[in-house]
Amino acid sequence: MGKIIVTGASGQFGNAAAKQLLEIVPAEDLVFLSRTPEKLAEFAETGAHIRCADFDDPASLPAAMEGGERMLLISTARVGTRVGQHTNAARAAAAAGVRQIAYTSIINCDRPDNPAIVKNDHLATEQAIRATGVEYTFLRDNQYSEAIALAMAIPALQMGVKPDNCGQGRVGFVSRDDCVNVAVGVLTQEGHGNHAYPVTGPEAISIPEAMAMVSQMAGKPIEVQHVDDEGMFAYFDSLGVPRHASDIVPDGPIPWSSDDMVTFGTAIRAGFMDEVSDCVERITGKTPRTLRSVFEQYQGAWPV
Structure with a gap:
């Protein structure tokens, strides 16, 4: 079986997802990525693979994605310029043979009449992931x-x-904890390919x-x-x-x-x-x- 990749593993969402995955997946089957891999020292001791990945440097990504089967792509914080980062990551994952990309999106980003400009980055990223041909799982989170x-x-x-x-x-306010639980669920269960889930409280x-x-x-x-x-x-x-x-x-x-x-x-x-929605309960139990x-x-x- 291929490995599960978590991008941005030094961030709040990625750190929580990494810890939870370590409880249910052998460490050697996990790959944690960060631009600052030194921040992942706690995970290096578990036997998980720690790799440097800079989404602004596509040349750094093939080695980072090697051996991956599923990937959690956590949205970066750079509003306005992150679509290029996400696109680089998705393309590199597809080229490396990753067969499923789960992406932390936002609720109703596909509604053209939605006035929230944050939806633009997320929708463009979803479209970039679809364009790779890899199975997608869009985790459209409500407000934390x-x-x-x-x-x-x-x-x-x-x-x-x-x-x-x-x-x-x-607002269907949702805890970040529940969003992490859903992300781990779609990475470790079958049947979530090519689905978009509204994740709410x-x-x-x-x-x-x-x-x-x-x-x-x-x-x-x-x-x-x-x-x-x-x-x-x-x-x-x-x-x-x-x-x-x-x-x-x-x-x-x-x-x-x-x-x-x-x-x-x-x-x-x-x-x-x-x-x-019932997505949290349906996916996490x-x-x-x-x-x-x-x-x-x-x-x-x-x-x-």
């Missing part, structure tokens, strides 16, 4: 619960207000409802201030957030752009994230985590 529990809840509690352009749009909740839950759990008030898209841009401008991906300073203090965030909110408001359970996990990081 952890993003709400940390990146949204903490400043909202600190300021007591949360400017928001999502309206009453609901068990319920759809609006941002105001989520902030009310945070407020109640923390015992501190949060006022959700409903603003339009221009108001949301103004808020991010006041924080010094660059408007476009092309304006992001490499290795700068803010690695994301406001047009990404604002259009994501537009998509939520328009109902594109209002989806709940486990009930997906609720948003409240993730809040409880990270509540200790909230300001008191």
Whole structure:
């Protein structure tokens, strides 16, 4: 049997997937890739194969992909330029004989009317993977619960207000843990080739409802201030957030752009994230985590 490859194994998602795979797959059948393989020392000791792979350097990829049968391609963080990276990885995998590529995409990226610009990179990557002729499994994740529990809840509690352009749009928030579980499932089970799965939590909740839950759990008030898209841009401008991906300073203090965030909110408001599926339970056999359970996990990081 060929090996299972995990790209970006030094990142949060990849690290969690690698650890889980080591529990069910012999270490010698696992290949963990990173641009910084020195960060994978903990895995080298298990007997897994640690390889350097730089998606910006296609010449580095044939050796990295050698012997692989299935690959988890984890989306890189470079919004706007990552499609080229993903395409290089997919083509190299196909050339190396990999027969299945599972890719961490986003929910409803195939809807042409979806206004979230983040969908553009994911859809283009899905198309690049399809073009290789390799079996694909698209893991179209909804918004991570952890993003709400940390990146949204903490400043909202600190300021007591949360400017928001999502309206009453609901989101099937999903824990990253469940997304990792699904990814491991499709890599270690049969029958997932040429499928696109909407990966969601068990319920759809609006941002105001989520902030009310945070407020109640923390015992501190949060006022959700409903603003339009221009108001949301103004808020991010006041924080010094660059408007476009092309304006992001490499290795700068803010690695994301406001047009990404604002259009994501537009998509939520328009109902594109209002989806709940049974994919987590069907693939993993486990009930997906609720948003409240993730809040409880990270509540200790909230300001008191």
